[in-house]
Amino acid sequence: MAKATRVPYLVMGTNEYGSANLGRGSAIVALRLARKLLRDGYMDVRVCTPRGRILQSDELKELEPQQEMDVMGKGQQRGNREAKKPKKEKAKVIAAQPSRKEVAWQPDFGSAKKR
Numbered sequence: 001m002a003k004a005t006r007v008p009y010l011v012m013g014t015n016e017y018g019s020a021n022l023g024r025g026s027a028i029v030a031l032r033l034a035r036k037l038l039r040d041g042y043m044d045v046r047v048c049t050p051r052g053r054i055l056q057s058d059e060l061k062e063l064e065p066q067q068e069m070d071v072m073g074k075g076q077q078r079g080n081r082e083a084k085k086p087k088k089e090k091a092k093v094i095a096a097q098p099s100r101k102e103v104a105w106q107p108d109f110g111s112a113k114k115r
Contacts (some may be wrong), residue, residue: 003015003088006056007023007025008024008025008026008049008050009023009024009025009026009027009029009030009047009048009049010022010023010024010047010048011024011030011033011034011037011045011046011047011048012025012044012045012046012047012048012109013034013037013038013042013043013045013046014042014043014045015041015042015043017038019078020037020042027049027065027066029062030045030047030063031060031063031064034046034047034057035060038057044057044103045057047060047063049063
């Protein structure tokens, strides 16, 4: 004998051919199925929650997950450290250009040979 599994959400709907009772494991999947049944022309679509509450088709928005607006992702969070001061700009020195410093006089010892 097969083991019975318990599904927390039961989606019920009625059309001209009969009724459908379908179990689903999560609220999001049950909500999606209930909306599909409404699109397919089912009447009296209801969802039974795990606590026994029966939601009519106009109350289905209560199954939607709550979204928090002020929660930021980890990469967007601001730290509590003070901002660093900007670094002082340094003059760039290009090695290919000769120096503009005046060359100081240096004594010339000549090319005298030692005897």
